Amino acid sequence: MTTTSAPATTGDATDGATVGHWIDGAHVPSTSGRTAPVYDPARGVVTKQVALADEREVQAAIASAKAAFPAWSELSLSKRQQIMFSFREILNRDKAELAEIITSEHGKVVSDALGEIARGQEVVELATSIPQLLKGEFSDQVSTGIDVYSIRQPLGVVGIISPFNFPAMVPLWFLPIAIAAGNTVVLKPSEKDPSAAIWLASKFTEAGLPAGVFTVLNGDKVAVDGLLTSPDVESISFVGSTPIAQYVYETGTKHGKRVQALGGAKNHMLVLPDADLDLVADNAINAGFGSAGERCMAISVVVAVEPVADELIAKIAERAATLRIGDGRRGCDMGPLVTEQHRDKVASYIEVAEQDGAVIVVDGRTVRPDGDENGFWLGPTLIDRVPTSSRVYTEEIFGPVLSVVRVESYEEGLALINGGAYGNGTAIFTNDGGAARRFQRDVQVGMIGINVPIPVPVAYYSFGGWKNSLFGDHKAYGADGVSFFTRQKAITSRWLDPSHGGINLGFPSNG
Ligand code: NAD
Numbered sequence: 081m082t083t084t085s086a087p088a089t090t091g092d093a094t095d096g097a098t099v100g101h102w103i104d105g106a107h108v109p110s111t112s113g114r115t116a117p118v119y120d121p122a123r124g125v126v127t128k129q130v131a132l133a134d135e136r137e138v139q140a141a142i143a144s145a146k147a148a149f150p151a152w153s154e155l156s157l158s159k160r161q162q163i164m165f166s167f168r169e170i171l172n173r174d175k176a177e178l179a180e181i182i183t184s185e186h187g188k189v190v191s192d193a194l195g196e197i198a199r200g201q202e203v204v205e206l207a208t209s210i211p212q213l214l215k216g217e218f219s220d221q222v223s224t225g226i227d228v229y230s231i232r233q234p235l236g237v238v239g240i241i242s243p244f245n246f247p248a249m250v251p252l253w254f255l256p257i258a259i260a261a262g263n264t265v266v267l268k269p270s271e272k273d274p275s276a277a278i279w280l281a282s283k284f285t286e287a288g289l290p291a292g293v294f295t296v297l298n299g300d301k302v303a304v305d306g307l308l309t310s311p312d313v314e315s316i317s318f319v320g321s322t323p324i325a326q327y328v329y330e331t332g333t334k335h336g337k338r339v340q341a342l343g344g345a346k347n348h349m350l351v352l353p354d355a356d357l358d359l360v361a362d363n364a365i366n367a368g369f370g371s372a373g374e375r376c377m378a379i380s381v382v383v384a385v386e387p388v389a390d391e392l393i394a395k396i397a398e399r400a401a402t403l404r405i406g407d408g409r410r411g412c413d414m415g416p417l418v419t420e421q422h423r424d425k426v427a428s429y430i431e432v433a434e435q436d437g438a439v440i441v442v443d444g445r446t447v448r449p450d451g452d453e454n455g456f457w458l459g460p461t462l463i464d465r466v467p468t469s470s471r472v473y474t475e476e477i478f479g480p481v482l483s484v485v486r487v488e489s490y491e492e493g494l495a496l497i498n499g500g501a502y503g504n505g506t507a508i509f510t511n512d513g514g515a516a517r518r519f520q521r522d523v524q525v526g527m528i529g530i531n532v533p534i535p536v537p538v539a540y541y542s543f544g545g546w547k548n549s550l551f552g553d554h555k556a557y558g559a560d561g562v563s564f565f566t567r568q569k570a571i572t573s574r575w576l577d578p579s580h581g582g583i584n585l586g587f588p589s590n591g
Pocket of ligand 1: 242271300304
């Protein structure tokens with residue numbers, strides 16, 4: 081089928097439901113009168129509407145979170161910890177339900193949706209150790225009779241703004257640590273797949289989280305701008321495209337907030353001549369076409385150090401032909417793209433590649449999906465000899481389009497990667513430990529895989545890129561997450577002791 085066949089579907093709601101907000105511990109219908117359609121991408125139909133908050137609803141959401149903060153931040157660590165344990169059990173118990181929701185609005189296959197839930201669950205599990213994570217420092221007798229120690233306190237109301245591509249995992253990168261550390265949260269999910277956030281909020285409520293601690297505010301730029309400018313919001317955690325990440329960072333910091341804004345990516349896989357090409361081809365398929373390439377850690381460029389390119393391309397093409405593209409609920413390997421508009425934009429890059437003289441090895445526009453003909457389909461696409469001046473190389477495509485660039489040496493490949501505007505993830509494939517070690521030291525990228533194609537760090541490390549992939553000083557989760565969601569105090573203390581020493585107008589010094 082072609083890429084332009086989906087019918088006009090806006091307004092064709094099949095079940096009439098409208099996703100509202102989660103405020104004060106319950107689902108609240110919107111009164112803004114503004115909505116956006118939510119699609120089932122595998123069927124190409126609108127299945128529900130999502131509320132788009134107006135200014136009044138934004139303020140109501142923030143006010144609820146603000147009111148909940150004093151009691152929540154005073155609750156003991158062990159009680160907050162118990163709620164995290166309960167939520168972890170509920171999430172694990174009901175994850176199949178959440179995966180169905182994700183697939184029905186995002187389109188990714190169910191096994192992949194379960195994968196994103198598992199990675200989110202890791203952060204919940206990290207947050208169950210919040211008493212350990214918040215431990216301060218103590219120095220005894222820094223001066224005669226004086227001790228110094230530090231404590232970490234929550235910020236207050238914190239905002240999270242998430243993208244469409246991980247409707248459960250990205251909120252869970254931030255939520256568990258923010259909440260366990262004693263903050264109250266307002267989450268603004270993507271308007272393309274808003275139901276996972278409401279599901280998470282309902283399950284946190286079931287786990288015993290008090291009303292107002294976790295609020296979901298559905299909406300668009302009005303809601304985002306409301307969070308960015310409110311004096312009652314202390315911090316913003318954003319994940320999305322680079323232009324919006326930069327806007328969020330600049331606007332939020334201008335309004336005095338702590339901001340971490342994770343942006344887009346263009347991730348390269350460097351293949352050295354000694355690599356196992358079957359392993360490389362398997363990983364290029366998984367990392368290039370998993371979730372239809374709609375992952376910020378997807379590999380979008382294979383940098384092949386000659387003479388391996390011809391053999392490697394043949395192996396990738398052979399595997400691409402075996403993939404089953406179709407409805408994510410039918411056990412397929414790869415689902416549709418999130419919207420018709422996004423599918424058409426991604427497909428337009430294949431035309432750009434043709435115009436720029438690249439070689440289309442596998443053309444996803446001719447895909448025959450196992451699914452409804454109105455779905456937003458585009459098959460795996462492999463493009464060889466992509467000029468590095470082409471928009472196909474320089475821009476984030478965010479779809480199942482894998483480019484190959486041929487280079488003559490490790491140095492040439494490294495220079496290419498380091499010359500890019502983004503620095504999210506990268507991978508090297510080689511059997512040479514020395515080369516891999518050199519790469520990990522030389523490459524200007526935040527997350528590096530060695531024979532690992534999608535090196536998303538585990539929850540107790542932190543996730544984040546360099547350059548245009550991250551604005552701000554804190555990555556997501558891990559130690560950076562704890563640091564971001566708390567403010568540290570240092571306390572210098574002296575209790576009366578027979579040795580205390582009278583009046584001294586000099587600057588305090590150790591003695
Ligand atoms: P997006 O930037 O379009 O939207 C992200 C969020 O910003 C959404 O909640 C959206 O409602 C809001 N938003 C959109 N336009 C806005 C505007 N003009 N003003 C204020 N708010 C606005 O991103 P997306 O399409 O949902 O997600 C895909 C992008 O996210 C890709 O670029 C991908 O690389 C990136 N991403 C990055 C990471 C990472 O960790 N670096 C992770 C996942 C996704």
